[in-house]
Amino acid sequence: MARVRMRDVAEHAGVSVRTVSNVVSGYRHVSPQTRARVQRSLDELGYKMDYLARGLRSGRTGFVALAVPFLAEPYFAELAQAVIKAAARRGITVLVESTAGDHEAERRILEGGLTNVADGVLFSAITVPAADVTATAPDFPLVMLGEHDVGDRFPRVGIDNVAAARTVVEHLVAQGCRRVVALGRNGSENGSQRAEGYRQALSAAGVRRVNWLVEPVEDWNRAQGYEAVSRLLEGSGPLPDAIFAFNDALAVGALRALDASGVRVPDEIAVAGIDDVPESAYTHPPLTSIAPDLDAIAERALTLLDEQGRVSDGQDTAPRSARREATPFRLVVRESSLRPPPAP
Amino acid sequence: MARVRMRDVAEHAGVSVRTVSNVVSGYRHVSPQTRARVQRSLDELGYKMDYLARGLRSGRTGFVALAVPFLAEPYFAELAQAVIKAAARRGITVLVESTAGDHEAERRILEGGLTNVADGVLFSAITVPAADVTATAPDFPLVMLGEHDVGDRFPRVGIDNVAAARTVVEHLVAQGCRRVVALGRNGSENGSQRAEGYRQALSAAGVRRVNWLVEPVEDWNRAQGYEAVSRLLEGSGPLPDAIFAFNDALAVGALRALDASGVRVPDEIAVAGIDDVPESAYTHPPLTSIAPDLDAIAERALTLLDEQGRVSDGQDTAPRSARREATPFRLVVRESSLRPPPAP
DNA sequence: GTGATCGTTTGCATCGATGCAAGGTCGCGA
DNA sequence: TCGCGACCTTGCATCGATGCAAACGATCAC
Numbered sequence: 196m197a198r199v200r201m202r203d204v205a206e207h208a209g210v211s212v213r214t215v216s217n218v219v220s221g222y223r224h225v226s227p228q229t230r231a232r233v234q235r236s237l238d239e240l241g242y243k244m245d246y247l248a249r250g251l252r253s254g255r256t257g258f259v260a261l262a263v264p265f266l267a268e269p270y271f272a273e274l275a276q277a278v279i280k281a282a283a284r285r286g287i288t289v290l291v292e293s294t295a296g297d298h299e300a301e302r303r304i305l306e307g308g309l310t311n312v313a314d315g316v317l318f319s320a321i322t323v324p325a326a327d328v329t330a331t332a333p334d335f336p337l338v339m340l341g342e343h344d345v346g347d348r349f350p351r352v353g354i355d356n357v358a359a360a361r362t363v364v365e366h367l368v369a370q371g372c373r374r375v376v377a378l379g380r381n382g383s384e385n386g387s388q389r390a391e392g393y394r395q396a397l398s399a400a401g402v403r404r405v406n407w408l409v410e411p412v413e414d415w416n417r418a419q420g421y422e423a424v425s426r427l428l429e430g431s432g433p434l435p436d437a438i439f440a441f442n443d444a445l446a447v448g449a450l451r452a453l454d455a456s457g458v459r460v461p462d463e464i465a466v467a468g469i470d471d472v473p474e475s476a477y478t479h480p481p482l483t484s485i486a487p488d489l490d491a492i493a494e495r496a497l498t499l500l501d502e503q504g505r506v507s508d509g510q511d512t513a514p515r516s517a518r519r520e521a522t523p524f525r526l527v528v529r530e531s532s533l534r535p536p537p538a539p
Numbered sequence: 540m541a542r543v544r545m546r547d548v549a550e551h552a553g554v555s556v557r558t559v560s561n562v563v564s565g566y567r568h569v570s571p572q573t574r575a576r577v578q579r580s581l582d583e584l585g586y587k588m589d590y591l592a593r594g595l596r597s598g599r600t601g602f603v604a605l606a607v608p609f610l611a612e613p614y615f616a617e618l619a620q621a622v623i624k625a626a627a628r629r630g631i632t633v634l635v636e637s638t639a640g641d642h643e644a645e646r647r648i649l650e651g652g653l654t655n656v657a658d659g660v661l662f663s664a665i666t667v668p669a670a671d672v673t674a675t676a677p678d679f680p681l682v683m684l685g686e687h688d689v690g691d692r693f694p695r696v697g698i699d700n701v702a703a704a705r706t707v708v709e710h711l712v713a714q715g716c717r718r719v720v721a722l723g724r725n726g727s728e729n730g731s732q733r734a735e736g737y738r739q740a741l742s743a744a745g746v747r748r749v750n751w752l753v754e755p756v757e758d759w760n761r762a763q764g765y766e767a768v769s770r771l772l773e774g775s776g777p778l779p780d781a782i783f784a785f786n787d788a789l790a791v792g793a794l795r796a797l798d799a800s801g802v803r804v805p806d807e808i809a810v811a812g813i814d815d816v817p818e819s820a821y822t823h824p825p826l827t828s829i830a831p832d833l834d835a836i837a838e839r840a841l842t843l844l845d846e847q848g849r850v851s852d853g854q855d856t857a858p859r860s861a862r863r864e865a866t867p868f869r870l871v872v873r874e875s876s877l878r879p880p881p882a883p
Numbered sequence: 884g885t886g887a888t889c890g891t892t893t894g895c896a897t898c899g900a901t902g903c904a905a906g907g908t909c910g911c912g913a
Numbered sequence: 914t915c916g917c918g919a920c921c922t923t924g925c926a927t928c929g930a931t932g933c934a935a936a937c938g939a940t941c942a943c
Binding site (some may be wrong): 563596 | 887899900901902
């Protein structure tokens with residue numbers, strides 16, 4: 196049973212190949228009878244489009260590449276799932292690439308390693324500096340996902356990190372926390388944004404500067420969260436009364452370290468994170484977090500890709516403006532940050 | 540800056556297109572000088588292979604499709620990551636498809652929805668019955684991943700589920716547990732295998748049948764684990780002294796339910812799962828589990844795909860034998876199942 | 884009746900690379 | 914010197930679909 200081509204269908208239906216193509220692609224001017232006959236042949240022979248051939252000829256493949264640092268990190272897995280779902284609604288297939296947080300791998304993406312195959316690229320970068328993106332100046336549709344801002348040339352979709360961080364910390368402060376430690380690193384683009392939100396919230400609440408502390412971590416995963424908090428607990432300084440983790444993975448590690456040391460959460464230390472990954476509802480205690488609307492992010496990102504595609508096809512005159520799309524998020528309050536009201 | 544084709548490179552280097560192709564593909568009989576000159580042109584013009592065109596002509600695309608039910612489930616995310624890594628080592632790109640556990644979606648995979656684009660398919664199915672796979676009889680390289688066994692026609696790669704379950708339950712029994720509840724469903728293929736291992740271990744340990752109990756759950760995720768254990772705790776029967784969850788997601792849900800009800804783990808109830816997903820090292824308390832060797836699975840699966848590819852190209856006489864590859868696993872013991880030795 | 888118009892169908896060239904097999908060059912043994 | 918094989922290079926057809934524009938027939942207005 197060899198592959199069925201349009202030619203085979205055409206012969207079977209007694210029409211030209213072009214007509215079969217017209218039927219398949221839903222071209223308007225095909226008589227009902229012809230359409231019906233061709234359709235019957237299509238079904239009977241079990242025709243399946245060769246996407247490669249179509250892609251070669253038409254220049255559009257129906258693929259979109261999604262590049263994330265670590266597919267196994269829950270946040271990115273969720274994001275990927277959302278993108279795949281949104282893409283499926285548009286009849287688009289997703290090509291998932293994992294850069295492993297490797298600088299070289301990220302550069303390769305920008306240099307168009309996937310250009311021929313994918314109609315566009317959704318790129319969630321962590322190492323590539325903004326300057327590199329603008330310098331490389333990719334000539335294919337590209338949308339940056341999440342936190343990493345790359346300046347004017349390409350749109351970015353994600354939550355407003357400053358606002359998100361501020362929201363969490365405001366909540367912690369409202370719970371009576373004063374000495375709030377930030378767990379993260381303000382070296383990266385999004386790290387410094389979250390640090391900024393942290394500072395804004397504390398400063399606005401009139402918390403004395405001496406109580407501010409950003410505990411640096413290299414990677415935002417569970418292990419580093421665990422280590423950082425262990426360090427903190429072993430240290431000689433006064434203990435914080437709250438931990439604001441730059442993401443939930445760090446918070447999960449933090450919770451484990453606190454649990455292992457017998458520190459009660461939230462009574463002694465409140466904890467909150469950002470991302471609201473699924474496991475955050477199952478931690479001990481359940482974790483307060485910021486829930487981004489991943490479906491909205493995926494949806495918007497694909498739309499922006501589409502628009503870029505049309506722009507570069509048609510009127511190239513319209514300047515690709517840098518749209519920084521801030522998608523909605525909400526604060527999800529769970530036990531980890533719920534402190535009893537202070538004694539009256 | 541339009542796309543650079545082989546033709547452009549050929550003109551630039553003063554050779555034929557075919558020679559450029561020979562250089563790119565590493566054909567032996569190319570003189571060093573020619574190769575060097577062409578190579579220089581390649582670099583200078585920044586040539587990038589058009590994978591679509593090559594795929595169309597040669598029939599091989601360099602893509603492998605990976606179909607999983609839920610990419611956002613940690614186990615599958617880890618698996619996908621492992622496959623992507625292993626594929627990258629072979630210069631293969633992975634196309635990730637998410638079936639959402641939908642029966643129709645799984646059927647579509649088997650009917651070759653990706654055949655043209657991918658050289659082969661790695662399929663982690665959960666709903667499609669084995670009979671369907673053999674009935675549909677896909678005519679493309681296919682390797683089943685994980686638990687689902689589909690009979691003789693296609694190889695399957697994964698751990699031995701019976702042995703894995705037996706190992707966990709043996710461990711629980713060795714910790715002194717007698718009334719071990721299994722959390723899962725023995726309707727599915729791999730469910731019944733894990734149930735079988737559970738029975739074997741209890742029976743071999745001489746545990747009385749009255750103490751056996753399989754608590755059914757629809758989907759193997761955190762929420763259902765939580766609900767099932769909540770039901771269990773609300774019930775009137777005697778409490779178990781251990782819970783064996785068919786996977787870690789269920790175990791995580793179970794731990795949360797126990798925590799919420801104030802049941803101490805492992806003192807009152809020991810808990811263990813299968814998969815050893817990353818979060819299992821961070822639960823409260825850390826979860827005992829079975830760690831499959833995902834890298835080995837990915838590696839082996841790709842090798843088997845390769846072999847099928849060659850078989851169907853060359854001598855098709857060799858019968859595609861059903862190799863059920865049992866990859867190694869190990870028991871990872873953590874606090875959740877460590878009970879104090881019984882009083883002397 | 885005739886030309887214009889619309890709707891429908893078709894043929895041919897083409898996307899960019901590789902399979903195939905022939906053509907050319909060179910060196911070497913007879 | 915000729916013939917032969919080894920090595921290198923090339924031209925042409927081709928993979929399967931779509932872009933383009935022409936051809937065809939029927940309908941319609943004049």
